[in-house]
Amino acid sequence: MSDRAEHVVIMGPQGAGKGTQAALVAPELRLVHISTGDLFREVRKADTELGREIRDYYDRGALVPDELTIRMLSARLDEVMQQDAGIRGALIDGFPRTQAQAEALDRMVADRGERIAAVVLVDVPRERLVERLSGRLICSNCGATYHRVFNPPKESGRCDVCGGTLEQRSDDTPEAVERRLAIYYEQTAPILDYYQTAGLLVTVNGDQPIDDVKNAITAAVRPRFSDAE
Numbered sequence: 429m430s431d432r433a434e435h436v437v438i439m440g441p442q443g444a445g446k447g448t449q450a451a452l453v454a455p456e457l458r459l460v461h462i463s464t465g466d467l468f469r470e471v472r473k474a475d476t477e478l479g480r481e482i483r484d485y486y487d488r489g490a491l492v493p494d495e496l497t498i499r500m501l502s503a504r505l506d507e508v509m510q511q512d513a514g515i516r517g518a519l520i521d522g523f524p525r526t527q528a529q530a531e532a533l534d535r536m537v538a539d540r541g542e543r544i545a546a547v548v549l550v551d552v553p554r555e556r557l558v559e560r561l562s563g564r565l566i567c568s569n570c571g572a573t574y575h576r577v578f579n580p581p582k583e584s585g586r587c588d589v590c591g592g593t594l595e596q597r598s599d600d601t602p603e604a605v606e607r608r609l610a611i612y613y614e615q616t617a618p619i620l621d622y623y624q625t626a627g628l629l630v631t632v633n634g635d636q637p638i639d640d641v642k643n644a645i646t647a648a649v650r651p652r653f654s655d656a657e
């Protein structure tokens with residue numbers, strides 16, 4: 429096993445299935461799932477100045493400013509890498525979303541003496557995304573993701589993992605979805621070229637059953653680790 433941490437980034441438009449896949453593949457690849465969206469959902473619940481600031485961006489489907497987002501990711505990465513013995517690194521979901529964030533991640537990883545092993549694009553055609561997002565439900569307690577039709581919970585309205593109540597995300601409204609997808613194609617998708625040039629990008633077809641996507645991701649990522657299993 430390499431002693432230098434190795435991270436994987438999972439990218440794709442909203443609704444591609446990043447969160448769903450991250451929950452499945454992270455344990456298999458010995459990675460810890462870090463989702464900036466989950467971090468912001470947690471913070472926005474709090475009745476604090478920071479909570480109110482985040483809520484304002486989040487609920488409109490706007491990006492939280494880079495400086496704050498980068499700081500939150502860096503702090504979470506520190507926590508994860510200190511706590512979890514036996515893990516390889518992080519599976520980073522929802523970050524980077526801008527070129528400035530991609531460059532900040534490179535610096536962060538280099539400063540820590542770590543590396544990015546792969547960037548996975550979960551590729552799903554745009555016309556599929558709205559039907560996925562409009563049926564999405566998440567657990568208000570643990571954040572697990574479901575879909576009313578494509579991935580329903582065993583008991584309606586209850587999380588299979590923790591029994592928490594399922595709800596629709598406050599940013600899965602038609603207006604916020606449109607804004608988020610527009611931001612993705614304008615600001616986030618161009619970063620894919622940056623990772624392609626760096627030789628890190630692997631593309632997986634996300635328009636297939638959840639288990640098939642999972643198998644495609646693990647098969648594509650495993651050979652990218654320095655101790656390729």
Ligand code: ADP
Nearest residue numbers: 442443444445446447448560564574575578638
């Ligand atoms: P992202 O994190 O990329 O925004 P999610 O993981 O939240 O996407 O998935 C969006 C919605 O699509 C969820 O309701 C999820 O249950 C559903 N979903 C995820 N993967 C698939 C798939 N392969 N086929 C059909 N629905 C899916």
Ligand code: AMP
Nearest residue numbers: 464465468486490491492497522523525
């Ligand atoms: P997600 O769960 O990844 O769809 O993210 C939900 C929301 O959290 C986004 O619409 C943004 O408001 C915010 N967010 C998550 N990640 C980032 C990021 N890397 N940069 C800026 N805002 C983010």
